[in-house]
Amino acid sequence: MHKDPFYKSLGYAISGIIQCIQKERNIKIHLVFMFLVIICGFLFRLSITEWLVCILLFGLVISLELVNTAIEAVVDLCTQEYHPLAKIAKDTAAGAVLISAIASVVIGLIIFVPKILSLVSL
Numbered sequence: 001m002h003k004d005p006f007y008k009s010l011g012y013a014i015s016g017i018i019q020c021i022q023k024e025r026n027i028k029i030h031l032v033f034m035f036l037v038i039i040c041g042f043l044f045r046l047s048i049t050e051w052l053v054c055i056l057l058f059g060l061v062i063s064l065e066l067v068n069t070a071i072e073a074v075v076d077l078c079t080q081e082y083h084p085l086a087k088i089a090k091d092t093a094a095g096a097v098l099i100s101a102i103a104s105v106v107i108g109l110i111i112f113v114p115k116i117l118s119l120v121s122l
């Protein structure tokens with residue numbers, strides 16, 4: 001079977017990311033939070049380890065949102081009818097995004113709250 005060159009595959013992947021950003025409200029919310037965390041990260045001078053944790057979490061949440069969108073598309077392609085398996089597929093994919101977002105918020109609080117408190121108590 002014909003295999004696309006690497007630059008074309010990269011183009012498809014980037015197009016998938018752009019389509020998800022255009023179509024999905026949730027990924028826009030994640031991107032806004034990511035942008036705010038990056039600004040706060042510079043303001044509070046995060047350590048290398050703290051940056052690595054933040055970057056890992058950005059990648060995790062956004063990747064899971066992309067996979068969630070892919071699963072929604074495949075389910076809709078398979079059936080427009082109500083089906084319990086379609087519900088499980090969509091709900092569990094959304095649940096994966098939720099778990100990663102909750103973990104990110106908790107870790108974000110662990111990183112930033114002590115820094116904010118030390119600023120306030122100066």
Ligand SMILES: Nc1ncnc2c1ncn2[C@@H]1O[C@H](COP(=O)(O)OP(=O)(O)OP(=O)(O)O)[C@@H](O)[C@H]1O
Nearest residue numbers: 024026072079080081082083084086087090091094
């Ligand atoms: N074919 C189906 N069969 C059964 N339940 C479905 C089906 N399609 C959607 N649902 C239910 O409706 C919910 C919302 O589905 P929808 O396709 O609108 O996702 P969405 O609201 O666009 O999700 P997101 O907010 O992540 O983009 C699903 O999580 C699922 O519980």
